Amino acid sequence: MLSSAEEATAARGGSQTPDQPRAEFQGTEAARCSGHRGSLCSSMASPKRLQGLTAATITPMTPDGEINLSVIGQYVDYLVKEQGVKNVFVNGTTGEGLALSTQERKQLAEEWVTKGKNKLDHVIIHVGALNLPEAKEMAKHAAVIGASGIAAIAPFFFKPTNKDTLVAFLREIASEAPGIPFYYYHIPSLTGVKIRVEELLDGIKEQIPTFQGVKFSDTDLLDFAQCVKNNKERFVLLYGVDEHLLSALAMGASGAVGSTYNYLGKKYNLMLEAFAKQDLVLAQQHQFCTGEFLSFVFKLGFGVAQTKAVMSFTSRIPMGPPRLPLLSASMDFIEKAKAKMDSLME
Template sequence: MSREVKKLTGLVAATFTPLTTEGEINLSVIEPYIDYLTEKQGVKSVFVNGTTGEGCSLTVEERKQLASEWCLQGKGKLEQVIVHVGCMCIKDSQELARHAASIEAHGISVISPSYFKPTNADALKMFLKEVAACAPDLPFYYYHIPGMTGVSLKAVDVLKGIELMIPSFQGVKYSGTDLRDLGQCVCYCQSQNWSVLYGVDEQLLGAMALGVHGAVGSTYNYLGRTVKQMISAFDKGDATQARDIQFKCMDVITFAMNLGFDVAMNKQVMNEVSGLALGPPRLPLLPCPVSKAQSVAQKIKYLSEGHSD
């Protein structure tokens, strides 16, 4: 990798994909979406076309258009645009990686294939290597999300020695709950100066105690400013305040989970909180009843105003 790399740290919003009521991508929403993130939430890095963005439900061409628009509209406003290019087909992933390089994204990330699953860490590393090679000058991040892929390999086993295969490797987005594995990832990444970004929003504080460098998550679209306060308290050594904020965020997410929290509900919550017209999810996800999303949005409003319930 020839260019200097800025280490990925802090909060990264996993972005939703704006769709019209007819189910087509709606690029016109991205500019005001960026303004909302940066001005209202203080979040200046994004992770595009991932789980929250329904990336695996989009065509390759749609993913290209979205990545291009985020990079174009983000110039001068966003610090980093990380594009998820993972697909079931390695050729599609390679095409998206080359495209991300052509639009000057700040990095790319890849999940494990989940239909024909890699049988061991070496097989997965070979897949990642072939994708990374198509964008050798872009920082490369492995996206570990076993709950969605069904791939139960330990992330640390994927990381070990990967620098010999992928010179552009810069870290891992860890969306799992195995804190032992997470801790070992942090330990291994320290010697490489790589980033470990945590992806389970309601457990971020615990991951911070293990030394993660930041977080990628969907709730940072609308809880970004609140979570930044938690990070600030933690950095100042105020564990009590940090825990208090984490507990309140947990309450909001638990409330949403009891209502059936998924990507579809999350997207509708963002519609309600931000006022952006992000539209419905794409099938097979079903739209969330507006009343449920509004009740979650009310809880978020109470939290942002400093209320405990």
């Protein structure tokens, strides 16, 4: 582990500052619908500013339910080489962050930063928790180990009832990591905190100097569009509902964070590239293709446990079971999901 945030930041070649200019999606290869095993397509044009796809990482576990750090290096290589995804969001919803102990979350953060060094562009650590002391501890730790940024959800047991209390809570966390960007993770379907992001962003930079953007995991595209309209130059606006990404791109999303970029990243990168070239028909084809898979698995019942199973058979990296109260995906789900994936990607 590195001894200070400054040393760690220097080792990464300097962190981005919250005021750097925003970069739009940029593709690097001609778009072609070559399928899951086709040519690699990356939209990571700049290592400085968070853009393109960010995988909300799964937390690998051993069969007996312990976190399995031993496969993180392999996981990094899979994302970069097989999916063209060079940003990760660690310990979020997909990573079962709220089902892990603080110690486990810190170990995972360290492993992702270490194994991602010189391979990943951004390692964002989700440090949100129900209590401030633990969230602050994880924020400070993330800065010390050299994470690219931190994010936090709203607390969801005792909930903030208005914007000011939410900002006050987030400010306490961000202030523990004053050298790295802070992102608000908006996921009202899970937190129950429905404070509009448009409202939250108004004046937030004065309260939280490191505020860099939002991970917007909601389907309220009016709220999202207002965020873009009012903050396009200042903040990174990352969309978090993968099956609606093309709509969010049309609204001006800076990038996307989601679970399906773990195993469908290549296909989504092709979509980003088509969109950047204003080839809406091709972009739609890619969105429809990923949507066909998701629509299929939604009907079977889909969540974090099933995401772990899909990633296991797609990457061949054992992700293990989820932690209670989540239950493992059934064999029936795995067989059907795998057959569907194979049929779409051949």
